[in-house]
Amino acid sequence: MNKINNNKIAKRDIILTAALEIFAQKGFQKARVNEIARRAGVSEGTIYKEFEDKEDLLHAIPEKIIPEATLELTLHMQGIKGALNKFRKFLWCYLHFFESNRDWATILLLQIKPNPKFTQTKAYQLIRGFTRIFIDILEEGKREGVFKESLDNNLARHIFIGGIEHITMRWLLLGKPEHLLSYTDELFEIFTKAFGPGGDGGYPD
Amino acid sequence: MNKINNNKIAKRDIILTAALEIFAQKGFQKARVNEIARRAGVSEGTIYKEFEDKEDLLHAIPEKIIPEATLELTLHMQGIKGALNKFRKFLWCYLHFFESNRDWATILLLQIKPNPKFTQTKAYQLIRGFTRIFIDILEEGKREGVFKESLDNNLARHIFIGGIEHITMRWLLLGKPEHLLSYTDELFEIFTKAFGPGGDGGYPD
Amino acid sequence: MNKINNNKIAKRDIILTAALEIFAQKGFQKARVNEIARRAGVSEGTIYKEFEDKEDLLHAIPEKIIPEATLELTLHMQGIKGALNKFRKFLWCYLHFFESNRDWATILLLQIKPNPKFTQTKAYQLIRGFTRIFIDILEEGKREGVFKESLDNNLARHIFIGGIEHITMRWLLLGKPEHLLSYTDELFEIFTKAFGPGGDGGYPD
Amino acid sequence: MNKINNNKIAKRDIILTAALEIFAQKGFQKARVNEIARRAGVSEGTIYKEFEDKEDLLHAIPEKIIPEATLELTLHMQGIKGALNKFRKFLWCYLHFFESNRDWATILLLQIKPNPKFTQTKAYQLIRGFTRIFIDILEEGKREGVFKESLDNNLARHIFIGGIEHITMRWLLLGKPEHLLSYTDELFEIFTKAFGPGGDGGYPD
DNA sequence: GATGAATGAGCGTTCATTCAT
DNA sequence: CATGAATGAACGCTCATTCAT
Numbered sequence: 116m117n118k119i120n121n122n123k124i125a126k127r128d129i130i131l132t133a134a135l136e137i138f139a140q141k142g143f144q145k146a147r148v149n150e151i152a153r154r155a156g157v158s159e160g161t162i163y164k165e166f167e168d169k170e171d172l173l174h175a176i177p178e179k180i181i182p183e184a185t186l187e188l189t190l191h192m193q194g195i196k197g198a199l200n201k202f203r204k205f206l207w208c209y210l211h212f213f214e215s216n217r218d219w220a221t222i223l224l225l226q227i228k229p230n231p232k233f234t235q236t237k238a239y240q241l242i243r244g245f246t247r248i249f250i251d252i253l254e255e256g257k258r259e260g261v262f263k264e265s266l267d268n269n270l271a272r273h274i275f276i277g278g279i280e281h282i283t284m285r286w287l288l289l290g291k292p293e294h295l296l297s298y299t300d301e302l303f304e305i306f307t308k309a310f311g312p313g314g315d316g317g318y319p320d
Numbered sequence: 321m322n323k324i325n326n327n328k329i330a331k332r333d334i335i336l337t338a339a340l341e342i343f344a345q346k347g348f349q350k351a352r353v354n355e356i357a358r359r360a361g362v363s364e365g366t367i368y369k370e371f372e373d374k375e376d377l378l379h380a381i382p383e384k385i386i387p388e389a390t391l392e393l394t395l396h397m398q399g400i401k402g403a404l405n406k407f408r409k410f411l412w413c414y415l416h417f418f419e420s421n422r423d424w425a426t427i428l429l430l431q432i433k434p435n436p437k438f439t440q441t442k443a444y445q446l447i448r449g450f451t452r453i454f455i456d457i458l459e460e461g462k463r464e465g466v467f468k469e470s471l472d473n474n475l476a477r478h479i480f481i482g483g484i485e486h487i488t489m490r491w492l493l494l495g496k497p498e499h500l501l502s503y504t505d506e507l508f509e510i511f512t513k514a515f516g517p518g519g520d521g522g523y524p525d
Numbered sequence: 526m527n528k529i530n531n532n533k534i535a536k537r538d539i540i541l542t543a544a545l546e547i548f549a550q551k552g553f554q555k556a557r558v559n560e561i562a563r564r565a566g567v568s569e570g571t572i573y574k575e576f577e578d579k580e581d582l583l584h585a586i587p588e589k590i591i592p593e594a595t596l597e598l599t600l601h602m603q604g605i606k607g608a609l610n611k612f613r614k615f616l617w618c619y620l621h622f623f624e625s626n627r628d629w630a631t632i633l634l635l636q637i638k639p640n641p642k643f644t645q646t647k648a649y650q651l652i653r654g655f656t657r658i659f660i661d662i663l664e665e666g667k668r669e670g671v672f673k674e675s676l677d678n679n680l681a682r683h684i685f686i687g688g689i690e691h692i693t694m695r696w697l698l699l700g701k702p703e704h705l706l707s708y709t710d711e712l713f714e715i716f717t718k719a720f721g722p723g724g725d726g727g728y729p730d
Numbered sequence: 731m732n733k734i735n736n737n738k739i740a741k742r743d744i745i746l747t748a749a750l751e752i753f754a755q756k757g758f759q760k761a762r763v764n765e766i767a768r769r770a771g772v773s774e775g776t777i778y779k780e781f782e783d784k785e786d787l788l789h790a791i792p793e794k795i796i797p798e799a800t801l802e803l804t805l806h807m808q809g810i811k812g813a814l815n816k817f818r819k820f821l822w823c824y825l826h827f828f829e830s831n832r833d834w835a836t837i838l839l840l841q842i843k844p845n846p847k848f849t850q851t852k853a854y855q856l857i858r859g860f861t862r863i864f865i866d867i868l869e870e871g872k873r874e875g876v877f878k879e880s881l882d883n884n885l886a887r888h889i890f891i892g893g894i895e896h897i898t899m900r901w902l903l904l905g906k907p908e909h910l911l912s913y914t915d916e917l918f919e920i921f922t923k924a925f926g927p928g929g930d931g932g933y934p935d
Numbered sequence: 936g937a938t939g940a941a942t943g944a945g946c947g948t949t950c951a952t953t954c955a956t
Numbered sequence: 957c958a959t960g961a962a963t964g965a966a967c968g969c970t971c972a973t974t975c976a977t
Contacts, residue, residue, distance in 0.1 A: 552846060554759055634844065635844040635845075635846065636844075638844075638899070639839065639840040639841075639843075639844040639899075640840075641757060641840065641903065643903060644900075644903045644904050676920075677916060680897070680913065680916055680917070680920070681920075683893055683896045683897045683900070684889065684892075684893035684896070684917075684920060685893075686896055687889075687892035687893040687894070687895060687896025687897065688888055688889035688890075688892040688893050689892070690892060690896070691888045691889070691891055691892025691895070691896075692885070692888045692892070694843070695849075695888070698846065698848060698849045699849050708885065711882060711885055712885070712889075715881075715885070715886075715889060715924045715925070716924070718923055718924055718926070718928060719920045719921070719923055719924030720920070721923070723923055723928050
């Protein structure tokens with residue numbers, strides 16, 4: 116019974132891995148279900164046993180990856196003290212996860228997020244769970260005084276995530292920069308300054 | 321002769337407007353050429369006289385809109401002095417153009433930019449032309465001392481554009497915030513602080 | 526009035542000449558009406574003023590060419606005495622007309638004759654008129670005793686026309702022989718022997 | 731395994747038979763793939779599994795029929811001695827095959843052979859293989875002295891095939907003669923005389 | 936359960952024909 | 957009369973999905 120379940124889970128994972136590769140390579144529309152089946156070493160029928168339809172297969176990918184990423188992030192954050200140190204680590208993890216999972220980055224940024232129904236998917240909720248960690252760091256930073264008290268958390272999240280993902284898209288499509296992680300320090304500096312408590316009174320209106 | 325040309329250009333525009341609406345509504349794949357034709361009040365044949373194929377029709381949209389947006393931006397920037405004032409205006413224009421052209425925002429962010437071949441399209445070049453203006457403002461700001469000398473222009477552009485567009489995507493998909501422009505001031509503050517000359521020595525490494 | 530008629534006839538001829546070239550080059554199906562119009566230097570509308578539809582245009586070609594060929598043949602036959610001399614001349618004319626009107630040969634053999642409705646067209650009747658001359662020569666030859674009395678005229682015509690046209694098809698498609706007319710003598714020999722009075726008793730059954 | 735293969739071959743044959751009928755009835759252009767599918771009792775998808783496209787389906791017909799016809803001919807020729815007897819049998823087989831496969835005759839003479847690319851198809855090579863048998867008979871006849879030593883084999887083949895096929899075309903389009911085979915004797919007589927050794931010196935030049 | 940052969944709805948595109956100018 | 961821009965019916969082909977084995 117357990118074995119059957121394991122087999123089933125294993126098979127799901129194999130299919131999802133194959134789908135990740137094919138979707139990343141060809142895009143959702145041009146990806147062929149039979150090619151995914153071939154890559155996974157299963158029949159098309161098996162895919163339709165496990166998944167509702169092709170779109171369900173796409174959506175199942177983040178439902179597998181994001182929890183894994185969240186777990187990995189949680190492990191990495193362990194033992195780190197101080198909001199800024201956590202912030203830097205979060206930034207590093209974000210970039211690192213994209214850099215070491217290029218196919219996933221492709222799927223997330225080119226297939227999943229631009230989907231009009233994205234905000235109604237489970238993936239969206241999972242991502243919010245992931246970025247909740249970012250919000251927590253912001254809050255901790257505010258208490259520490261390293262982030263501005265009045266900072267709008269969501270706005271900060273948009274700028275942080277949007278900025279990183281915009282860079283990642285250029286990395287995916289143009290291959291620049293060679294290593295995503297090379298931007299870690301500069302991004303850390305910019306974002307901490309952006310979100311920091313520094314007075315904005317210096318600039319004339 | 322002139323009339324013929326005008327008619328032709330007018331018809332192109334009518335088709336492009338219809339395509340903009342339908343593509344925004346249904347997405348490229350689910351949009352039907354005959355529906356675009358119907359909406360434009362022309363036959364399918366007319367569309368294929370003017371455009372190579374369905375994809376060409378999609379690509380023709382930014383090739384029309386971006387120059388228009390660039391022109392509009394240029395007009396708006398006229399008479400503004402000072403890098404920060406220009407910066408604020410650029411930010412406002414960016415948000416304003418999305419807010420007042422929701423369909424265009426949808427197409428650009430959900431169809432055009434996530435296309436794997438985006439960086440090889442004319443649209444990409446046009447957008448770079450548009451954001452060149454942003455880079456110029458950054459440079460002017462550096463000379464004025466309001467932006468940090470060592471700031472990486474491209475990185476700043478990524479954060480600026482990525483941040484704004486991430487917000488816009490949520491606005492498109494969730495309807496939040498109600499008015500994109502409501503973020504203008506807060507974004508101005510964050511970005512100017514982010515790109516400003518303020519010492520980063522204050523933070524321990 | 527006469528001038529108008531002449532203009533009209535001239536225009537018809539120009540269109541037919543253009544159609545002959547394009548149909549020969551591309552085949553009926555792949556030929557485009559607008560290309561014929563362009564080649565003829567007229568508008569598509571003009572073609573449809575003059576011809577019912579695309580198929581009518583095809584059928585109008587033999588209705589122009591065959592009478593011309595018949596006239597040319599008649600002139601060539603003038604002053605020739607003796608069935609065998611006429612036979613040889615007819616053979617030569619047939620080959621010569623194909624060789625010097627390659628486009629026409631292409632149309633006749635690849636487009637007109639293989640048309641299922643060919644036998645119901647005017648072209649068919651015109652061709653029968655043309656080959657009537659061949660039958661007359663056969664009859665004359667029978668009276669002279671150079672052709673076998675009991676020869677079935679239609680059968681002889683099939684063998685003669687079929688043989689020549691089969692050779693012509695290979696000439697069209699393969700470019701062999703280089704000159705159709707090079708076969709004149711050998712064909713003359715074979716056909717005259719085939720249709721000649723020679724006893725067939727020589728062969729055991 | 732064998733069964734699968736048999737099924738596959740059987741299905742191919744069913745489709746080819748349906749295609750033969752529909753192509754013969756309507757011609758290649760007016761034949762509809764879905765009609766062929768319906769006639770064959772399969773879906774359009776199945777046709778496109780087995781054949782590249784509609785044209786491939788057309789070309790696959792001779793690639794099936796000609797080898798069958800060649801085999802049938804070979805069987806019929808067994809045990810026949812003497813070039814003239816073989817010649818008569820070959821003639822009979824040619825007419826008989828057309829008469830008993832009217833659809834095939836239609837396809838071959840109206841669709842396949844008039845195709846400008848015919849000489850570049852596999853069908854052309856197969857037909858050359860078939861008529862090779864005719865050439866062999868001619869050669870044997872020359873050795874026996876019943877055919878003229880100097881006869882050009884290809885020219886003889888053109889006249890023989892061209893003549894027969896011209897008759898067959900009239901039979902297809904006009905229904906005359908009622909039975910193709912009724913011409914066997916007369917054609918035999920004409921062709922043997924045509925290709926025979928008889929002096930041609932009898933005719934004045 | 937697993938398979939993969941079979942399905943058939945669905946759509947982009949073409950081009951002969953028309954008709955307003 | 958001549959034009960050629962506009963039409964829209966028509967069809968080959970694809971591929972996600974199903975289901976008999």
